[in-house]
Amino acid sequence: MRPEAKLAIGPPIEDGFYYDIDADPPLTEEDFAAIESEMEKTVRADYPFERGEWSKDEALAHYERAGNPYKVELIRDLDDGTITYYRHDDFVDLCRGPHLPSTGKIKAFKLLSVAGAYWRGDERRPMLQRIYGTAFPSQKELDEHLRLLAEAERRDHRKLGKQLDLFSFHPEGPGFPFFHAKGMIVLNQLMEFWREEHRKRQYGEVRTPIILERKLWEQSGHWDHYKENMYFTQIDERDFAVKPMNCPGGMLIYKATLHSYRDFPLRLAEVGTVHRHEKSGVLHGLFRVRVFTQDDAHIFMTPDQIQDEVIGIIDFVDAVYKVFGLEYAVELSTRPEKSIGTDEMWDLATSALRNALDTKGIAYKLNEGDGAFYGPKIDFHVRDCLKRSWQCATIQLDFAMPEKFDLDYVGPDGNLHRPAVIHRVIYGAIERFLAVLIEHFGGAFPTWLAPVQCVVIPISDGQNAYACQVRDRLFEAGLRVEADLSDDTMKYKIRAAQTQQVPYMLVVGDRERESGAVSVRHRRKGDLGAMPLDAFVSRIQEEIALKALDDAVEAL
């Protein structure tokens, strides 16, 4: 089809494969049908894959003759003296292989998308077209995979955010989310829970300003390391910056008073709004925004308190994520090349993190050299509906800020010492965490989080007055309740409530009115039958108090 196109690299990935191609004019989705029919022919012919070997020189000669600089570069970078390749029909390609004995084993495949990708992931190098596709041994498995993709689309938080009236974006504020009344209910419930959990764990809460003088950011190192992502302004002819992180402000609070080792560990939480100038192309719903709220905390302590403190935070994250039924993956990142501090400090800090993880028996992935320049860190990753992984909680040890801000405390010996500092977040960014929850629950929040917890549905307008009584009684009981007094049919009102993922629908007709009851319908369990209004109130209040997930509803 495109004899001049140059193949670059094409590995298998989870659920499929991609191939980077240098083609001019660029490939588009309109080319997919033609490519797929070529693939179809190849599959039907059932060519065997034949393994072959070249010496490095032979391989280089082959691709230099073909005028393919990408393969030449790949071969040059290979350490092996012999290069394996695979051949089917007249097509030869470098491959460690083997994947399959013959082309006929591919029973079902589909090209999914095409997008640009930098050669070898380097933005200074040419951009190629990357074609993504997927293949399965049977049509049935392909169909199942495509069904999962469609389900993921249904759960997409951007779509549900609109449908459920939770938040919106506007061209006037790219990357700056607007939270609607219903979205704020969820966020506020999350924060109420958060504050209670922090109170239990002896945290204080502080708040620092959004805008602070440039001098402060020069002192903290942000001016040197993070300027490109910051917003600036002027006040009375002095230079100021909008904070991209909360730590410098937190350091000033620490320095405002004298500290004793007796007060350690000193845990100061801050629900801090930060602004970061992210590149336009990386913005992604609530997952990647330009203003977000970190459920931050800075913990000041002696170095020998680090390990216990880290264990405490790991338990904290686990306890919080369990409430939502969220699964997570843990990563430990160690000292990067460009970093500050002594080897001794890094060893102490890294082993404290490692020991904490080992003590908890937590499996983790090691990211050698991926830590922050000021210290190692433990990250907690949660996957979205398309299996993309997002960092949420993180625990970071910091040796830089205590130095830069000359922090100290009075030790048992009466002398001044340098404290250790941990930065940590539990939700991470509340916006991102909300997005994770929307996709995790598919919009069907557990009752304690649901913007509307129950809708009263009169069967006809003869029961409107009773429906209002029921609504008022539930409102008095502290529930988020609405009465649907529209002149739609009962079936229609049920559908409307189901569509909005309201946990409980309370159907009231003459029978219920006469007995002071409600007919309870749960959005997943269906019709639960009639019960006295008070019985329903205690049931739902218990469910809310327990923060029960939907699949636990039956047990109540």
Added chain:
RNA sequence: GCUGGAGUAGCUCAGUCGGUAGAGCGCAUCACUCGUAAUGAUGAGGUCGGGGGUUCGAUUCCCCCCUCCAGCUCCA
């Protein structure tokens, strides 16, 4: 930021080979008074993302910009 794609009613989308647009849902009004996922009728609602150009005439063709989508790069 880069490559490619898209932007038409509140939402989801159709349409115009250049003569200023249509559906479903939603909304409003009226009728219906209904027992667990859609009762019917009528009506309102759009400077076709923004600016410039070509043209007698641009939502449609061309250029620039904005925003969104997929991916890449980035992500203390």
